[in-house]
Amino acid sequence: MFEKLKSALKPYYFKAQKLLSSDIKLENLQSTLILNYHHIVPDSIVESNLLYGYSHSTSSFESQIEWLSARFKNSLAFEDKNSFVITFDDCSIYTIEQALPILTKYNIQAYFFLVEDRIGKSIWIDDYLFWLSYVPNGSYRLFKRNYNIVDQKSRLELHHEIWREYQYAPNHQLILSEFDAQYSLSKLKSAHSIHYKRLMTLSFEDILNLKKLGHLVGFHSQTHEQLSKLNADELSKECEYSDSDIFNCNTFAVPFGSENDYNDSVISAIKNLGYKSILLNHAVKAHDKVYGRLNLPDSNDKLEIEYKIWAYINAIS
Numbered sequence: 001m002f003e004k005l006k007s008a009l010k011p012y013y014f015k016a017q018k019l020l021s022s023d024i025k026l027e028n029l030q031s032t033l034i035l036n037y038h039h040i041v042p043d044s045i046v047e048s049n050l051l052y053g054y055s056h057s058t059s060s061f062e063s064q065i066e067w068l069s070a071r072f073k074n075s076l077a078f079e080d081k082n083s084f085v086i087t088f089d090d091c092s093i094y095t096i097e098q099a100l101p102i103l104t105k106y107n108i109q110a111y112f113f114l115v116e117d118r119i120g121k122s123i124w125i126d127d128y129l130f131w132l133s134y135v136p137n138g139s140y141r142l143f144k145r146n147y148n149i150v151d152q153k154s155r156l157e158l159h160h161e162i163w164r165e166y167q168y169a170p171n172h173q174l175i176l177s178e179f180d181a182q183y184s185l186s187k188l189k190s191a192h193s194i195h196y197k198r199l200m201t202l203s204f205e206d207i208l209n210l211k212k213l214g215h216l217v218g219f220h221s222q223t224h225e226q227l228s229k230l231n232a233d234e235l236s237k238e239c240e241y242s243d244s245d246i247f248n249c250n251t252f253a254v255p256f257g258s259e260n261d262y263n264d265s266v267i268s269a270i271k272n273l274g275y276k277s278i279l280l281n282h283a284v285k286a287h288d289k290v291y292g293r294l295n296l297p298d299s300n301d302k303l304e305i306e307y308k309i310w311a312y313i314n315a316i317s
């Protein structure tokens with residue numbers, strides 16, 4: 001009941017927020033609006049669980065692109081006034097199948113950030129989210145503790161608990177091997193093959209095609225580790241690409257990219273490796289070639305999109 005009321009009142013809430021603070025206009029932006037997307041998935045596939053948490057349905061994505069294109073100029077430069085930049089991190093097969101036709105329709109050039117060691121494979125964080133989302137209900141022993149999975153809420157709670165543990169784990173393989181020992185990941189993948197395209201990243205051939213179409217392919221680390229917990233040696237290994245033929249721009253998108261996922265030494269290590277621009281995943285005022293990005297919700301409500309963009313511009317101006 002409360003949820004229903006909340007969603008009915010949402011448009012009025014956004015309208016009121018915007019009216020109350022009408023000093024900043026979205027016309028003639030003095031900064032660049034850099035947007036970040038992860039997975040654009042068919043409307044029929046989106047589920048409300050951990051695996052689809054960073055996803056947009058194809059129809060929401062198109063509404064957002066339509067809204068942006070009508071107001072700002074599309075750009076690939078991070079310091080281009082009154083313009084927007086579209087970026088994708090991780091890049092599952094759906095990026096080509098669902099997002100690319102929309103980019104082509106609206107004549108948009110975008111950035112695609114890839115995890116080099118995982119090209120044409122799945123990224124550990126997706127395997128992690130997949131296992132937590134689809135392992136059958138039951139009792140599992142992880143990190144020497146027992147957990148009961150009974151519904152989506154308990155899956156989310158388990159994720160939060162492991163995520164806190166993970167700060168002290170030597171690497172992500174440890175978490176995945178704990179999962180695998182309790183319930184085989186490959187068995188789970190065969191049982192839920194409908195999620196294959198969400199889990200698999202673009203192939204070398206897909207990347208070549210994107211570059212032929214004029215899009216930029218950037219680096220998103222070797223294995224998608226949380227950079228803030230790596231030492232200097234690990235950092236330089238994780239942040240240096242090995243095959244320069246894959247990438248056609250000198251931009252680094254920080255894995256996860258929120259406040260906890262990087263620090264000053266991470267930023268200077270990336271800069272020392274020669275990257276010209278660094279992209280984060282939260283609201284940051286552009287400074288020294290470091291840029292924040294906005295993650296819009298999976299929504300085709302124009303008022304909500306407008307409010308979120310307005311609030312973001314406000315935060316980075």
Ligand SMILES: [Zn+2]
Pocket residue numbers: 089090220224255256
């Ligand atoms: Zn990522």
